[in-house]
Amino acid sequence: MRFWPLVWSNLRRRKARTSFTLLSVVVAFVLFAYLAAVKVAFRAGVDVAGADRLFTTHKTSLIQPLPKAYQEQIARVPGVVAVTHASWFGGIYQNPNTGFQGVFQAPVEPEAYLAMYPEFLVPAPQRQAWLEDREGVLVGRKTAERYGWKVGDRVPVQGTIWRKKDGTKVWEFNVRGIYDGAEKGTDTTQFLFHYDYFDEARQFGEGIVGWYVVRIAEPTQAAEVGARIDAVFANSPNETKTVTEKALAQGFADQIGDIGAIIQWILAAVFFTLLLVAGNTMAQSVRERTAELAVLKTLGYSDGRVLALVLAESTLLAVLGGGLGLLLGSVAIAAGDPTGGFLPVFYFPERDVVLGVVFVALLGFVTGILPALQAKRLRIVEALRRA
Amino acid sequence: MRSLLHWFAQVGAVTATAVRTIPERRGASLATVFGIAGVVAVFVAVLSIGEGFRKTLRSAGSPENAMVLRSGSDSEMMSVMLGNAIEIIAQAPGVARGVVDGAEMPLSSAELFVIVDVPKRSTGTPANVPLRGVQPAAFSTRPELRITAGRKFEWGKNEVLVGEGALKQFAGLDVGTKLQWGRSEWTVVGTFAAGGALWESEIWSDARVLQPAYNRGNSFQTVIARLESAAAFDRFKDALTTDPRLDVQVLRETEYYGNQGRTLNAIIQGLGFTVSLLMAVGAVFGALNTMYSAVAARTREVATLRALGFGAGAVVISVLAEAMLLAAGGGALGAASAWLFFDGYRTSTLNWDTFSQVTFAFEVTPRLLVEGTVFALALGLVGGLMPALRAARLPVTAALREA
Numbered sequence: 001m002r003f004w005p006l007v008w009s010n011l012r013r014r015k016a017r018t019s020f021t022l023l024s025v026v027v028a029f030v031l032f033a034y035l036a037a038v039k040v041a042f043r044a045g046v047d048v049a050g051a052d053r054l055f056t057t058h059k060t061s062l063i064q065p066l067p068k069a070y071q072e073q074i075a076r077v078p079g080v081v082a083v084t085h086a087s088w089f090g091g092i093y094q095n096p097n098t099g100f101q102g103v104f105q106a107p108v109e110p111e112a113y114l115a116m117y118p119e120f121l122v123p124a125p126q127r128q129a130w131l132e133d134r135e136g137v138l139v140g141r142k143t144a145e146r147y148g149w150k151v152g153d154r155v156p157v158q159g160t161i162w163r164k165k166d167g168t169k170v171w172e173f174n175v176r177g178i179y180d181g182a183e184k185g186t187d188t189t190q191f192l193f194h195y196d197y198f199d200e201a202r203q204f205g206e207g208i209v210g211w212y213v214v215r216i217a218e219p220t221q222a223a224e225v226g227a228r229i230d231a232v233f234a235n236s237p238n239e240t241k242t243v244t245e246k247a248l249a250q251g252f253a254d255q256i257g258d259i260g261a262i263i264q265w266i267l268a269a270v271f272f273t274l275l276l277v278a279g280n281t282m283a284q285s286v287r288e289r290t291a292e293l294a295v296l297k298t299l300g301y302s303d304g305r306v307l308a309l310v311l312a313e314s315t316l317l318a319v320l321g322g323g324l325g326l327l328l329g330s331v332a333i334a335a336g337d338p339t340g341g342f343l344p345v346f347y348f349p350e351r352d353v354v355l356g357v358v359f360v361a362l363l364g365f366v367t368g369i370l371p372a373l374q375a376k377r378l379r380i381v382e383a384l385r386r387a
Numbered sequence: 388m389r390s391l392l393h394w395f396a397q398v399g400a401v402t403a404t405a406v407r408t409i410p411e412r413r414g415a416s417l418a419t420v421f422g423i424a425g426v427v428a429v430f431v432a433v434l435s436i437g438e439g440f441r442k443t444l445r446s447a448g449s450p451e452n453a454m455v456l457r458s459g460s461d462s463e464m465m466s467v468m469l470g471n472a473i474e475i476i477a478q479a480p481g482v483a484r485g486v487v488d489g490a491e492m493p494l495s496s497a498e499l500f501v502i503v504d505v506p507k508r509s510t511g512t513p514a515n516v517p518l519r520g521v522q523p524a525a526f527s528t529r530p531e532l533r534i535t536a537g538r539k540f541e542w543g544k545n546e547v548l549v550g551e552g553a554l555k556q557f558a559g560l561d562v563g564t565k566l567q568w569g570r571s572e573w574t575v576v577g578t579f580a581a582g583g584a585l586w587e588s589e590i591w592s593d594a595r596v597l598q599p600a601y602n603r604g605n606s607f608q609t610v611i612a613r614l615e616s617a618a619a620f621d622r623f624k625d626a627l628t629t630d631p632r633l634d635v636q637v638l639r640e641t642e643y644y645g646n647q648g649r650t651l652n653a654i655i656q657g658l659g660f661t662v663s664l665l666m667a668v669g670a671v672f673g674a675l676n677t678m679y680s681a682v683a684a685r686t687r688e689v690a691t692l693r694a695l696g697f698g699a700g701a702v703v704i705s706v707l708a709e710a711m712l713l714a715a716g717g718g719a720l721g722a723a724s725a726w727l728f729f730d731g732y733r734t735s736t737l738n739w740d741t742f743s744q745v746t747f748a749f750e751v752t753p754r755l756l757v758e759g760t761v762f763a764l765a766l767g768l769v770g771g772l773m774p775a776l777r778a779a780r781l782p783v784t785a786a787l788r789e790a
Contacts, residue, residue: 016679020672027669031662038658060569061502061515063464063742064601090465102650160465167634169459204467237570237602241504254512255737255744259436262734263658266429270666273425277418277673284414284680339657342650342739 003305007312014285018317021281025321025363026328028274029356033329035267036352040185041343042260043253048185049246051219052081053116054226056212059239063088065208066238073232074212079225081217084112087195087210091157091171093147100157102342103143105191106210107198110138116213119182120190126151126177134197136176140188142344144178151175157191163203171201189344214242275359278321279367282314286371293375294383307376314368315361322360326353397697401705404688405681406712412684415677420717422673423766426666427721427759431751432729433659434758437652439750444648446584448641450617451483452528455610455627458636462647463500463609464741470605472633473497476612481623483613487523494613496525499594501601502743503568505557507735514735516557517743518547519586520594520607528613529581537562537577542593546576552587552746554578556735560590569600585644588735588746611640650739667766674770678710682778689778690786699779706775707768714767718760725759726751 011018040047056074058064065087074083089105110131114120122130122138129151130136139149149155153175163169173193181188199206216225226242233240243251253260293306301309330348337346409416455476460466476482477495485494499520504513523542526532540546549560559566566573573592581587594607614620624637682689689702730751738745 014679017676020676020679024669024672024676027665027672031665031669034661034665059504060601061504063502063515092459092461158459160460160462161467163459235570239569251512251514252737254507254510255514257507257736258509258734259655259736262436263433263662266432267662270425270429270662270669273422274666274669274673277422277669280414280418281673281676337657338661339654342653342657 003309003312007309007316010289010313011317017281017285021278021285022317022321022324024274024278024281025318026325028271028278029322029325029360030329030332031267031274032271032356032359033326033333033348033352035264035271036356037333037337037346037348038260038267038343039264039352040349041337041346042256042264043249046246046249046253048119048183049244049249050117050119051222051244051246052216053245054214054216054222054229054242055245055248056214056226056229056240056242058211059230059241062211064238065205065210066212066240068207068209070212070233070238070240071209074214074229077225077228077232079216079218079221079228080214082112082116082215083212084109084116085195085209085212086113087198087208088161089157089159089191089198090161091159093155093157100191102344103189103191104187104344105157106193107195108192109195110192113192113213116215119186120179121182122177122179130176133174133176134194135172135174137173137191137193138177138179139175139192140190141178141180142188143191144175149175149178151178162198162205164201165203167203171198184347184349185345187344275363279363282317282367283371286310286313286368286375290375290378290383294378294380297378297380298384303376306378307372310372310375311365311368314372315364318360318364318367322356322363326356326360394698394701397701398704401692401697401701402708404692405685405705405709408685408688409709409713412677412681415680416713419674419677419713419770420720422670423714423717423763424721424724426663426670426766427718427763428725428728429666429721430659430663430762431722431725431755431759432749433655433662434755435725435729435749435751437655437659438752438755439747440648440651440655440745442750443583443585443588443745443747444644445641446531446582447586448639448644449529450639450641451614452640453481453612453614453620453623454638454640454643455612455635456608456638456643458634460636462741463498464502464743466500466608468497468607468610468635470607472635473607473610475630475632476610476627476635479612479623479626481612481614481619481626483615485524485527485613487527492524494524494527495610496522496528496612497594497607497610498522498525499597499601499603500608500741501597503590505553505560505590508556508558511558514557515737515743516553517589517741518597519589519591520597521591522594524613525591525611528611529584529586531582531584532579532586533581535578535580537575540576540592543596544593545571545573545596547573547590547592549575549578550587550589550591550746551578551580552733552735553590553744555733556588556744556746571600583748585745588744647740648738648745651736667762670766671770674710674714674766675773677713678706678771678774679777681709682706682774685778686781686786689781690783693781693783694787703775703779706778707771710771710775711764711767714763714770715760718763721763722756722759726756 086106086108093100130138156170229242333348337343456466477493482493502515503518505516507514564575729749732749735746
């Protein structure tokens with residue numbers, strides 16, 4: 001389009017103002033990207049929860065253990081395809097302050113657990129090495145990077161609840177594998193080791209597990225199968241409560257509660273405030289040039305062309321600023337979450353990238369359209385007289 | 388001396404002109420005020436979450452109380468202590484003695500700390516509410532605790548007391564309610580307040596009744612001991628940590644609660660800092676724009692003043708003063724709205740360190756209000772400096788001609 005030089009020189013008219021406006025738009029969209037990532041973090045897991053996985057916990061609370069003997073009974077419940085278990089370890093790595101926070105550590109049945117979570121991708125040789133080493137541990141990519149671990153490293157973790165039979169606190173593990181997530185939202189912070197090794201070595205609590213993970217044949221039957229499992233253990237010393245993985249994750253999001261919602265509201269409010277301020281400046285800079293637009297019209301520019309010219313200017317500014325902002329935002333998010341590893345899932349979902357692009361387009365249009373319409377309706381004589 | 392006075396008079400005159408003409412630049416000035424107000428409101432609001440949370444933890448600690456946990460356990464939830472250790476700790480040097488329920492005894496309470504699923508009022512979904520089993524001396528180690536409705540539970544019965552915070556945030560905990568946990572039924576017999584401390588988020592019962600319900604045999608998790616004085620702590624600690632029969636760590640209660648809430652603090656501070664920083668950058672750009680256009684609008688005026696003999700310094704200060712005034716207005720507006728909307732807002736969230744719910748109120752302290760305003764002024768200064776220098780450097784003749 002041969003009018004680009006004109007649009008461009010209009011933007012360069014007041015370089016300082018244009019660059020500050022541009023930078024505010026950039027900041028607004030960096031913030032938008034953060035908002036999206038924080039939203040995902042606080043909903044940790046709800047969106048990627050496996051529809052065919054159920055969790056069976058103690059009815060009173062998740063911290064109450066269940067007997068290992070329940071496994072076979074659950075496996076016999078109609079509709080259940082597979083069942084495995086995990087337990088809470090809660091150890092400390094290095095010092096308690098930088099600790100192991102945000103890292104889910106659990107003794108599991110290695111083979112069955114990987115079958116239960118096909119979204120954990122492990123190279124076959126590493127998988128084999130982990131299965132064969134009783135003291136082996138499988139670590140998620142994010143945790144491995146956070147602590148700089150490589151396959152073959154020996155990692156001492158201090159137990160807080162669990163000690164070894166000889167009374168010592170430190171459990172040593174060999175990093176045998178590092179898994180990646182099949183999806184962006186997959187939790188790659190986990191630290192998974194052998195239940196058999198853990199159960200034999202621990203000082204007390206032999207033969208108990210934290211909770212069961214159950215795969216069902218038909219996701220639509222989740223409620224029925226859950227009720228059947230709970231019915232098996234009704235009126236036993238350890239009654240159970242079975243919910244879908246999604247419900248469990250949603251429960252945790254609800255437990256974090258309105259803190260998450262409030263932070264999101266704040267971010268959203270800030271985003272729109274910044275847009276408002278930037279938009280105001282963009283609109284103002286067009287209004288200031290009323291006389292020039294009148295001159296253009298005098299020279300024979302049609303109403304439509306003046307409209308297009310003004311819209312092109314605001315859109316260009318929005319696209320440059322917004323595009324750069326979204327880009328910088330996604331780079332910053334990829335570099336890690338701002339809390340130093342406390343949020344296990346932190347990424348910029350594609351859905352929100354699209355939404356961001358829509359906002360960019362809206363910003364360009366809304367800030368341009370009013371002055372553009374004014375420019376279109378401009379009566380040459382009046383505008384020239386006013387100037 | 389005369390020249391200094393003269394200079395001040397100049398500054399005053401130019402600044403007054405600048406300020407008087409703000410209404411002519413209403414749009415841009417308002418945008419700056421609101422931009423800065425937004426930044427300050429968010430800054431104060433986010434920090435008030437952390438402030439309220441920390442206050443709840445802080446009020447739970449008394450310097451005269453010591454907490455005993457198994458060594459290597461970083462929270463009550465993770466600790467395990469067997470019955471035989473309890474008596475050794477109670478008899479240790481430094482533990483205060485007092486009369487509890489008519490009997491003279493050491494003021495030490497062995498406690499269980501577990502969680503129980505209770506639905507949240509706001510969502511109806513189950514939340515991990517802390518359930519604490521205590522011994523008779525527990526009430527003497529926490530003198531701020533008082534019954535606000537009903538009565539204390541009877542020792543040996545399946546009865547519970549509910550903290551005021553828990554009562555407000557979680558459903559079905561009113562006095563008289565019967566609760567089914569595991570195979571036993573519990574009755575809520577009263578509620579308590581504890582001066583805003585963490586315990587208000589909890590449900591309390593007799594530890595001896597709770598042990599069988601949670602299959603804990605004769606084990607506990609922590610011991611809270613009232614000391615003869617705060618100074619007796621070292622004596623108490625040395626006696627326990629050197630005792631070969633024990634494997635414990637001893638902390639002042641203040642120290643223990645000071646360390647709690649690390650995860651939540653890190654999240655709030657990490658996010659709060661990032662967001663405030665980004666917003667500050669955005670607001671500075673807004674302020675810069677406003678001040679540049681303010682200088683542009685006043686070009687003729689400034690040039691006239693300079694031609695009349697007003698100094699460059701006076702012009703710089705007048706522009707800066709205008710920027711700071713707008714910033715101060717925005718700062719005050721932002722701080723006030725944060726205080727209005729967020730101070731005292733009650734909520735509950737998951738304290739990751741104990742894996743249980745903690746209820747607390749947002750706390751907009753005077754210190755936060757001051758910090759917010761100082762932040763606003765800093766933004767004004769940064770946003771006003773460059774435009775002020777430009778105003779001072781305007782070549783007088785060119786500026787007069789241009790205008």
